[in-house]
Amino acid sequence: MKKYFLTFAVAGLAFLSACTKTDKEVATATLTETADNTKNIGTVKFFELSDGKIRMDLEMDYAARADSNVAVHFHEHGDCGNMGENTHGHWNPTNEQHGKWGSGAYHSGDIGNIHLNAKGKGKVSVTTDRWSTKDGDVKNIIGRGIIVHGGTDDYKTQPTGNSGPRVGCGVIEAVK
Numbered sequence: 001m002k003k004y005f006l007t008f009a010v011a012g013l014a015f016l017s018a019c020t021k022t023d024k025e026v027a028t029a030t031l032t033e034t035a036d037n038t039k040n041i042g043t044v045k046f047f048e049l050s051d052g053k054i055r056m057d058l059e060m061d062y063a064a065r066a067d068s069n070v071a072v073h074f075h076e077h078g079d080c081g082n083m084g085e086n087t088h089g090h091w092n093p094t095n096e097q098h099g100k101w102g103s104g105a106y107h108s109g110d111i112g113n114i115h116l117n118a119k120g121k122g123k124v125s126v127t128t129d130r131w132s133t134k135d136g137d138v139k140n141i142i143g144r145g146i147i148v149h150g151g152t153d154d155y156k157t158q159p160t161g162n163s164g165p166r167v168g169c170g171v172i173e174a175v176k
């Protein structure tokens with residue numbers, strides 16, 4: 001009987017690791033300074049998990065803002081022109097208030113504050129069912145803008161969190 005159980009456990013582990021391998025990169029964004037879009041300040045990758053959720057891995061590398069916070073949100077439009085203003089306001093497919101991710105109410109792209117260390121590095125990972133990469137889905141993140149603000153999101157002020165100037169920007173693009 002014990003042997004059967006062991007076989008089952010090993011099969012289960014193999015299944016779990018197979019699941020991890022199915023994480024499929026579905027979208028990407030490169031963050032650059034709004035004042036100079038040749039200056040790369042971060043990269044964002046999106047993976048579709050086996051349960052249909054999307055995981056975002058965001059890594060900042062922004063020496064000019066070392067030892068500070070930046071605030072990150074998905075904005076409505078994927079156009080970084082005019083110092084990021086062309087992205088317009090926060091993407092808000094569920095018609096909620098601006099707020100802290102995971103709280104009672106928040107926009108589906110309210111990633112929030114990221115602390116940058118002495119080298120300007122910082123990262124955040126988010127897994128959610130609020131996003132998809134499917135055409136026609138109200139939750140589709142493809143083509144949205146990602147704005148990096150030079151201040152701290154207070155998670156209260158509507159509709160922006162009073163997050164400061166738009167210092168960085170990127171566009172979420174599908175990975176084929």
Ligand SMILES: [Cu+2]
Nearest residue numbers: 072073147149
């Ligand atoms: Cu914003």
Ligand SMILES: [Zn+2]
Nearest residue numbers: 090098107110
């Ligand atoms: Zn918001």
